[in-house]
Amino acid sequence: MARELKATLNIGRPDEVGSILKRLRPYDQAVVLRRLDPAVQLRVFEVIPTAMAADIFQELEREERLQLLVAIGAAKAAPILDEMSSDDATDLLAELDQDHQRELLSLLRMEEADELRSLLAYPEQTAGAIMTTEYVSLAANNTVSEVFEQLRRVSREAETIYYLYVVDEQEHLVGVLSIRDLIMAEPDTRVEKLMIQDLVAAKVNDDQEDVARMIEQYDLLAIPVVDLTGTLVGIVTVDDIIDVITDEATEDISRLNAISGRAVDDLRVGAVAAARKRLPWLVLLLFIGILSGSIIASFEETLEAVVILAIFIPMIADMAGNTGTQSLALVVRGLALGEFKTEDVFRLLRREAGVGLILGTVNGLAIAVIASIWQQSIVLGFVIGFSLWLTLIVATLVGAIVPIIISRFNIDPAVASGPFITTVNDIVGLTIYFSVATALMVYLI
């Protein structure tokens, strides 16, 4: 398909490019375009209809569309922006620097520009920032047949027509009506008889995760967004919520694994950019690692007397880290999915203490037996077994408690991150191990 497009452009039939692409859906159009050289991409964008260009733009990745936008130039980009739905246009503008943003906005119709400016003003990751203003609103005294009339007029423009929102004269949201109810009703029934008044709505400042949870819990296709006065200002549709859910999960995974930034970095990004996202955490962890080292250094005498103790350093460290990471992942995900309430904290901690006890006992016994036989020393077996037992109990609790404490300060608990918990638990484990060994040193030599 990419080859076909290039050939069509080369034999000078640019008008046919649109009809070739039209056979595909926007997502697939973007896939094809991605395979073309930037110069050819640009020529394609010059000849296809504005509406198609807008659809493709919505499917491109952040980096891709920024490059393309700059290449196309503001004069040609403005009509494309005008065609995009308001939430996608806002996303795109938010990615631009101030100068490009201002230039593009100045080229739009006044009304459209004002709308986008007000959407841009909402803080990132809130309902206001992800909503679209292309919804259908009705008056309560409309009849069903009047609504059908209205739908025929506005249907093409609206983001969804499956939920219709009822507002009063001051644009306050007073009810919602599904197209299903509309179809079932008699033509002369008034909207007020059909609408549901007890509705679920998001506030403009609600976090996007909370909006996602409402849509998920109540199985909605869209949710209305109101401002502080109860005025309807937009809607968030389920397809945008799917993106929010995917992004938030990716963000959790990134943070749990100590990668900076809001998402796992684009696989197409270069080595320097990718390294920049991981380096800060690693350097921080290097310095914390020096702490582990200084703990061992402080037990230098013990270690000199019984060099064989060094054999179990990585095992104590790893097992402490692994156990902690397990609890951490559980709690972070539970918090993210909202499955977890404040009143559950003590029950969870008691549970995790029990888990730690079981994990510690099984692993501690196993390593005690193995170490005794391997190193021909029952005392060494006891030291390592007892230390691992105690370490696993503490490490399990640390992995559960730290994210809970962090989330109390309204910080995303995933920043606690696996490597961070691992390093903390290393210090705990090594301190226990060398303290026990030092206490029993006379029997070890």
Place this chain on the structure above:
Amino acid sequence: MARELKATLNIGRPDEVGSILKRLRPYDQAVVLRRLDPAVQLRVFEVIPTAMAADIFQELEREERLQLLVAIGAAKAAPILDEMSSDDATDLLAELDQDHQRELLSLLRMEEADELRSLLAYPEQTAGAIMTTEYVSLAANNTVSEVFEQLRRVSREAETIYYLYVVDEQEHLVGVLSIRDLIMAEPDTRVEKLMIQDLVAAKVNDDQEDVARMIEQYDLLAIPVVDLTGTLVGIVTVDDIIDVITDEATEDISRLNAISGRAVDDLRVGAVAAARKRLPWLVLLLFIGILSGSIIASFEETLEAVVILAIFIPMIADMAGNTGTQSLALVVRGLALGEFKTEDVFRLLRREAGVGLILGTVNGLAIAVIASIWQQSIVLGFVIGFSLWLTLIVATLVGAIVPIIISRFNIDPAVASGPFITTVNDIVGLTIYFSVATALMVYLI
């Protein structure tokens, strides 16, 4: 609300329980019920309408509804099951043991039981297993007004009426029509003029993740599911896909953090059940940890001569693990989101080699300087710095390569798991560290 329900039951007005609960949405009804004692829950279920019971059942967690189902008894559970949409009924039945399943099915209407049996036959996590059979199908020669007639009849039963599926006489899927197109059309237009023939459909055996990706990429509200002959057999709706996306992300997080099972275990589960999900991995990792130990043991002479080398064991191990986990998370998530194609492998590995080089150089230099000053030995500084440099390069590549290899065998790459990569990288790092130290030992003593 929970208290209000209990009071109403106690003063002997069971018929009012339904009207109290009716004020809430099903999700919130489930929240209220969850706060009641099992005995009271049971009494509530005995007095509320079957349709409400079915709605609440769909919102309960797996464990909760299993307990409730057994308590209610098959005779009363069957009508509830009958009311549920077929995908949810199938989910519920799949959770039961063979005996309970057979008992419940025998109490249903023959037709319903047969349908559920055929749905139960699809392998877990496929389109067939998550689809519902409550869709609207039309004939191509129907007119728009006939379709509206039909919709008024079946609207309440159908899972969605926003997409209507067009089938031929053999029930083969031939087109799709949105309610939007229907509203815009003249009453006497035939469906065949309006329908889109080039449609996206899932096959019954498609993995649920692939179905999710189709819905996500093409911004659909539902997708039709066809069998091998192209016969329409069901639809998957976007609300079920949201659950799939959430579950798959949780599964990735669990696996990356070495927790068995398909999801982070329920926070309400007891300590023994929770420990059972984490123990197998930990014991495996304990044994792999003995490998790290035996590497150190094999360098015992070096260690005895220069005990201070032990100080940097945890740092080498941790940094190797952390770097590997970062690459791992990136690749696993990229694979899960389908952002990553086979042809990208070499580009990715080259990129990760570059990242490893940067991470290794920065951290290696830092620790070389710190160790030289701290331990007053430039040679020791060189040993640890050079070892960390090499370790980070190798560890970054290991973290990227292992999940790619695993996914080639069609195994979920997340099973590679952070702790597993960590332990492998420990062994790599410690071998490098002690080999370098042994080579330079004469200068260290």
